[in-house]
Amino acid sequence: MDQSSLKTLGHRIRERRKTLGWTQETLADTAKIDRSYIGSVERGERNLTFTVLCQICMALSCDVAALTADLPEPPR
Amino acid sequence: MDQSSLKTLGHRIRERRKTLGWTQETLADTAKIDRSYIGSVERGERNLTFTVLCQICMALSCDVAALTADLPEPPR
Numbered sequence: 001m002d003q004s005s006l007k008t009l010g011h012r013i014r015e016r017r018k019t020l021g022w023t024q025e026t027l028a029d030t031a032k033i034d035r036s037y038i039g040s041v042e043r044g045e046r047n048l049t050f051t052v053l054c055q056i057c058m059a060l061s062c063d064v065a066a067l068t069a070d071l072p073e074p075p076r
Numbered sequence: 077m078d079q080s081s082l083k084t085l086g087h088r089i090r091e092r093r094k095t096l097g098w099t100q101e102t103l104a105d106t107a108k109i110d111r112s113y114i115g116s117v118e119r120g121e122r123n124l125t126f127t128v129l130c131q132i133c134m135a136l137s138c139d140v141a142a143l144t145a146d147l148p149e150p151p152r
Contacts, residue, residue: 002130009126049123050085054078054148064147068140072130 005072007044009053012067014042016060031059081148083120085129088143090118092136107135 017027024042028035033055040046041056048056050064057064093103100118104111109131116122117132124132126140133140 002127005130006126047125047127049125050082050129051078051123053126054081058148064144065141068144071140072134 002072003044006047008071008073009067010042010044010046013056013060016062016067017042020060027056027059031055078148079120082123084147084149085143086118086120086122089132089136092138092143093118096136103132103135107131 017024022030024035024038027033028038031038033052037046038056041048041052053064057067093100098106100111100114103109104114107114109128113122114132117124117128129140129143133143
């Protein structure tokens with residue numbers, strides 16, 4: 001499990017959401033995903049599927065590439 | 077399910093693998109993923125998780141962003 005890449009991805013999703021001035025609730029409603037699920041994704045606790053990542057990006061009006069530069073992180 | 081984005085992703089993974097001159101077997105061995113699983117990912121039949129996508133990208137020496145520009149595709 002590449003836990004640090006999940007954490008970085010979750011952090012970037014949160015940053016992007018906040019840039020839009022959205023609550024987790026707004027993102028959850030727009031992406032049609034449960035709010036508690038969004039919370040766990042943002043904390044990097046959820047190994048989300050590609051289609052869920054696509055749903056989130058669609059809601060955030062960005063492509064997946066906008067959130068995944070330099071991921072996976074090289075092993076330390 | 078964003079099936080067309082999965083197909084595009086799979087196609088890009090295949091292209092990147094072929095650019096390296098690799099068989100599915102080589103990619104499977106390097107990424108430590110079953111060969112038949114790689115086949116289904118390349119055909120867009122598998123809704124892979126983010127960590128599996130990271131394993132594949134690590135094997136292909138690229139970041140996730142290199143394979144995910146303009147994904148998800150806008151609905152037609």
